[in-house]
Amino acid sequence: MTQDQWTTVADVASAVCLLGGAFLAFAAGVGVLRFPDLLARMHAGTKPQVLGLALVLIGLALRLRSGGAVWALVLVAVFQMLTAPVAAHMVGRAGYRTGKVRSDLLVVDELTDDQERAQVRDQGRPDDDDPRD
Amino acid sequence: MTAVVWVCGVLLTVGAVLAVVRAEKGPSMLDRTIALDIVVTTMIAAVALYAAIERRTDVVPVLVVLSLVGFVGSVTIARFAAVEPEGEGRVRTREEIAAQEAERMDAEDEAEGSRRTGRREGYDEHHGGGAEGEVRG
Amino acid sequence: MSLHPRRHRWRTQWATIVWLTVVWVFLWGDLSVGNVLAGLLIALAVTTGLRMAPIDFHGRFRPLGFLRLSARFAVDLVKASFEVSLIAIRPRYVPRGAVIGVQLRSHSDLYLTLTAELCSLVPGSLVVEAHRLTGMLYLHVLDVRQSGGIEAARQSVLDQEERVLRAFASDEELVAAGLVGVRT
Known part of the structure; x- marks a missing residue:
């Protein structure tokens, strides 16, 4: 294939990736509006967002095709993959600690059960240190 | 390519608008944090879309900075989230504001009235009648 | 040393x-x-x-395990994103979630963190709380029906941990986690 044809292939692939990424970002917006409670909304905020961003960056990299800026895009993708779960975890933990999680909407809630069990245990034995905090 | 740009643009815009609606509705601070995180990610996608169309490489550092800002912002708000009292998470309607203002003014008038009578009695108590030339109303 | x-x-x-x-x-x-x-x-x-606690890494890098981990992770990531998007877009479907606790078998911060990160990025689960001293991981599952039930979700986390250990752990750590002899 000639240089021109490679360019066209890269452009088409880039367009497909951009479309996929935009669709996933749109799904994230729909999800965060529709889901019933805080923890489910965090799902909408983490997963489509990460893959959507990765696809958009791949599309951009296919379009730019020059060496320098593409490495920074790899960096952005790696940052997002490393930090999105951490942000979601902190929001979830803050949700539990401020009482924003509604146990009645969940099928099973083992974290609240364990926390209550630990509280009962701590109140029964005030001299023992709770190993978990 | 123009069709692709239009479709992507519409998808991103609608997604961002829906996230902003959640940011307005969301009963707690944390819901709003997630929604605004999604808005920031949509901004990154939009800037990347622009860079892809124009084939510009000088906006790529903007993407790096935006991703860092999104992460640090969410984590900071989550770290300092405090227990919010019930009903604080929404915007009050005009009638509710008027009713609360009326309540507040009534309470203030009562407090002012009781303070005035209290001062008059206290004045007599402490100063044994006060100065003779004082005009007492 | x-x-x-x-x-x-x-x-x-x-x-x-x-x-x-x-x-x-x-x-x-x-x-x-x-x-x-x-x-x-x-x-x-x-x-x-900016001084931070150094990470103790006593493991060994195994290329085959690492390749298996990366390939499976990439497949899962793509599947997860489209599954969650479908749940979001499908009209009149409300997902029923659950929070489950999983006891991990390894005793290291690094593997706990890696497993937690990977579990947050793949189908249906999100890490809500991690107790590093006891090695417990609490995850929120988005849709219990789609994950095949609560026990299936728990098993998938343990499988993820196994893949991480087989990619990075040293032999002593594998024995301590009880994983020797099942596969390469």
Whole structure:
């Protein structure tokens, strides 16, 4: 294939990736509006967002095709993959600690059960240190 | 390519608008944090879309900075989230504001009235009648 | 191993310094001597100025396990994103979630963190709380029906941990987790 044809292939692939990424970002917006409670909304905020961003960056990299800026895009993708779960975890933990999680909407809630069990245990034995905090 | 740009643009815009609606509705601070995180990610996608169309490489550092800002912002708000009292998470309607203002003014008038009578009695108590030339109303 | 305090710290932090230099070079985009030197200087300044607890890594890097981990992770990531998107878009479907606790088998912070990160990025689950001293991981599952039930979700986390251990752990750690002899 000639240089021109490679360019066209890269452009088409880039367009497909951009479309996929935009669709996933749109799904994230729909999800965060529709889901019933805080923890489910965090799902909408983490997963489509990460893959959507990765696809958009791949599309951009296919379009730019020059060496320098593409490495920074790899960096952005790696940052997002490393930090999105951490942000979601902190929001979830803050949700539990401020009482924003509604146990009645969940099928099973083992974290609240364990926390209550630990509280009962701590109140029964005030001299023992709770190993978990 | 123009069709692709239009479709992507519409998808991103609608997604961002829906996230902003959640940011307005969301009963707690944390819901709003997630929604605004999604808005920031949509901004990154939009800037990347622009860079892809124009084939510009000088906006790529903007993407790096935006991703860092999104992460640090969410984590900071989550770290300092405090227990919010019930009903604080929404915007009050005009009638509710008027009713609360009326309540507040009534309470203030009562407090002012009781303070005035209290001062008059206290004045007599402490100063044994006060100065003779004082005009007492 | 040297027990001199300053020399000991350099040795455990050289990996962080290399990583920071790589990040700096990626940011600038071209691999020139100036960039690498500047990256090294900044990495040194950051690691001496902002002191953090060094990560103990006693494991071994296994290429086959790592490839299996990466390939499976990529497939799961793509599947997960489209599944969650479908749940979001499908009209009149409300997902029923659950929070489950999983006891991990390894005793290291690094594997706990890796497993937690990977579990947050793949189908249907999100890490809500991690107790590092007891090795418990609490996850929120988005849709119990789609994950095949609560026990299936728990098993998938344990499978993820197994893949991480088979990619990075040393032999003693594998024995301690009870994983020797099942596969390569």
